[in-house]
Amino acid sequence: MEISLKGTFKVVWRNFELYKRYFWNRFINATLYPLLFLFAMGFGLGKFVGEINGLSYEKFIAPALIAASCMFGASFVTTYGTYVRMRFQKTFSAMVATPLSFDDVILGEILTGAFRSVIDAFFVYIVTIFFGLTKSFLSILIFPVLFLSGFVFSLLGIIMTSFITNIDQFDYYFTLFISLMFLFSGTFFPIEALNPIFKILSYFLPLTHTINLVRPLYNGLIPANYLFYIAVHFVFILLLFPIPFIYLKKRIIEFG
Amino acid sequence: MKPVIAKKLFKKYDGLIAVDRISFEIEKGEIFGILGPNGAGKTTTCRMIYCFFPPDDGELYVLGMDVKKQKREIKRRIGVVPQENNLDPDFSVIKNLLIYASYFGINRKEAKKRAIELMKEFEIFNKKDEIIEHLSGGMKRRLVIARAFINDPELIIFDEPTTGLDPQLRHYIWEKIKLTKEKGKTVIITTHYMEEAEYLCDRVAIMDKGRILVIDSPKNLIKKFIGKRVIEIWTKEEKENNLIEFLKKKNFRFDVHSKRIFIYLDEDEKVPDIVYNHEHTIRESNLEDVFLKLTGRKLNGD
Numbered sequence: 001m002e003i004s005l006k007g008t009f010k011v012v013w014r015n016f017e018l019y020k021r022y023f024w025n026r027f028i029n030a031t032l033y034p035l036l037f038l039f040a041m042g043f044g045l046g047k048f049v050g051e052i053n054g055l056s057y058e059k060f061i062a063p064a065l066i067a068a069s070c071m072f073g074a075s076f077v078t079t080y081g082t083y084v085r086m087r088f089q090k091t092f093s094a095m096v097a098t099p100l101s102f103d104d105v106i107l108g109e110i111l112t113g114a115f116r117s118v119i120d121a122f123f124v125y126i127v128t129i130f131f132g133l134t135k136s137f138l139s140i141l142i143f144p145v146l147f148l149s150g151f152v153f154s155l156l157g158i159i160m161t162s163f164i165t166n167i168d169q170f171d172y173y174f175t176l177f178i179s180l181m182f183l184f185s186g187t188f189f190p191i192e193a194l195n196p197i198f199k200i201l202s203y204f205l206p207l208t209h210t211i212n213l214v215r216p217l218y219n220g221l222i223p224a225n226y227l228f229y230i231a232v233h234f235v236f237i238l239l240l241f242p243i244p245f246i247y248l249k250k251r252i253i254e255f256g
Numbered sequence: 257m258k259p260v261i262a263k264k265l266f267k268k269y270d271g272l273i274a275v276d277r278i279s280f281e282i283e284k285g286e287i288f289g290i291l292g293p294n295g296a297g298k299t300t301t302c303r304m305i306y307c308f309f310p311p312d313d314g315e316l317y318v319l320g321m322d323v324k325k326q327k328r329e330i331k332r333r334i335g336v337v338p339q340e341n342n343l344d345p346d347f348s349v350i351k352n353l354l355i356y357a358s359y360f361g362i363n364r365k366e367a368k369k370r371a372i373e374l375m376k377e378f379e380i381f382n383k384k385d386e387i388i389e390h391l392s393g394g395m396k397r398r399l400v401i402a403r404a405f406i407n408d409p410e411l412i413i414f415d416e417p418t419t420g421l422d423p424q425l426r427h428y429i430w431e432k433i434k435l436t437k438e439k440g441k442t443v444i445i446t447t448h449y450m451e452e453a454e455y456l457c458d459r460v461a462i463m464d465k466g467r468i469l470v471i472d473s474p475k476n477l478i479k480k481f482i483g484k485r486v487i488e489i490w491t492k493e494e495k496e497n498n499l500i501e502f503l504k505k506k507n508f509r510f511d512v513h514s515k516r517i518f519i520y521l522d523e524d525e526k527v528p529d530i531v532y533n534h535e536h537t538i539r540e541s542n543l544e545d546v547f548l549k550l551t552g553r554k555l556n557g558d
Contacts, residue, residue, distance in 0.1 A: 002327075002328075006361065007359075010359055013358065018346055018347075021346060021347075089342065089344070089345060090340060090342035094338070094356070096308060097306055097308065097331065097336040098331055098356065099328045099329075099331045099332045099360055101327065253309055
């Protein structure tokens with residue numbers, strides 16, 4: 001691999017400049033969705049739910065929604081965003097004609113997704129603070145976790161981008177995978193409620209492990225088995241990391 | 257040291273042989289044209305030179321460096337004008353230049369200075385804060401070319417720089433390319449416009465099906481393969497044989513394509529009288545004659 005951190009940073013910076021330009025648009029899109037869920041489910045449905053594992057329902061779902069916004073943030077950037085840059089705008093072809101390498105560009109895109117996921121999650125976090133859902137300093141520790149999680153989702157997104165042949169195929173990814181995770185990773189109810197087979201399946205969904213870390217931290221508790229959950233994130237990263245550097249590179253060349 | 261040295265370059269692309277063991281050298285300060293029909297391997301050759309992908313076999317040295325080993329350093333010192341405009345559509349003109357400069361590690365102050373110079377040189381300064389999406393096609397093209405100069409390159413590659421442009425802009429770009437040469441830089445240009453190659457290039461390589469057929473100056477190629485003048489004759493079916501018979505007997509050099517006959521004349525050769533019995537034109541020979549003679553007058557894929 002030919003990675004230069006300077007080069008990678010320039011790719012991230014270019015994407016950040018774009019983010020700045022469309023800040024309000026991105027900001028509203030990223031925060032509104034989880035907040036609608038917070039209002040409807042947390043403040044609405046929550047009144048009828050009572051406590052789950054000692055947490056009020058809104059405190060139960062708020063950190064999960066923050067984690068979900070992290071997932072959505074990373075996923076959109078590295079699927080639609082990366083695909084459009086690669087195929088239609090030929091941004092990457094322009095970049096690799098300069099001293100930047102393919103690997104700088106690919107890592108830059110992955111990191112862009114990871115940073116974006118943290119930024120998106122941050123805004124949702126701020127709003128939940130505004131509603132007084134957390135007062136714990138420990139809750140700040142969710143951000144390193146979310147960065148790791150965003151890295152995993154960026155890898156997944158960019159791997160999709162490496163293999164789809166038509167931009168519409170991202171719909172499947174979002175419906176079958178991202179939405180599935182949004183609903184069945186212990187977001188709105190503990191996975192213990194699922195039947196045993198689905199419970200086992202949910203352990204293969206990265207968001208489950210993110211939420212296992214983020215939910216206690218957000219509420220001022222040290223997560224049980226935190227080393228295990230962190231390790232799971234690293235395992236996902238190690239397994240997925242090499243894939244885009246082979247296959248996305250091929251696609252960039254293919255699209256010229 | 258020669259800016260480009262290629263030895264037995266070989267590249268497969270999409271399972272097909274795109275470049276088939278070609279060798280050539282480019283001299284410092286020349287405008288070198290790579291010509292050929294679509295699919296001849298021009299762009300593939302260029303892309304290997306600017307390190308977009310490595311050759312599968314053979315050797316390629318750019319500015320004295322091996323494309324397999326010193327990609328970053330090569331790319332730092334060359335400029336690329338791609339076939340398709342790949343500007344950042346969401347950014348302004350100046351932002352495009354500044355961001356592109358950042359990829360070269362040019363510091364912000366210097367980048368700004370160069371960006372302003374280039375925008376003035378390419379007459380897009382008054383659009384400097386305009387978003388790319390709002391620019392005309394011609395302006396986008398000028399910006400893509402200006403952008404290729406941001407790192408003050410020693411070697412500039414123009415991949416079909418004028419395809420699809422109006423004549424004014426074509427001539428404008430031609431002058432810019434000539435000026436680049438005058439500044440002592442080496443230029444590589446791919447094109448399938450023969451008048452463009454004839455006007456600009458010191459030497460051209462004509463490619464077909466991944467191979468280089470000839471390399472020489474346009475003038476020498478015309479002299480060698482065609483001669484001074486060309487007579488084009490439109491024939492009617494029944495008389496064609498007589499005429500061809502005659503040309504063969506008198507040892508004229510000629511080509512036949514559907515209902516047209518092309519007769520090539522050297523400086524001292526006279527126009528045969530028989531020509532006057534047919535609808536015809538007599539004109540100066542040009543590089544297009546050479547190109548068509550070498551790559552065939554048939555359409556690609558026939």
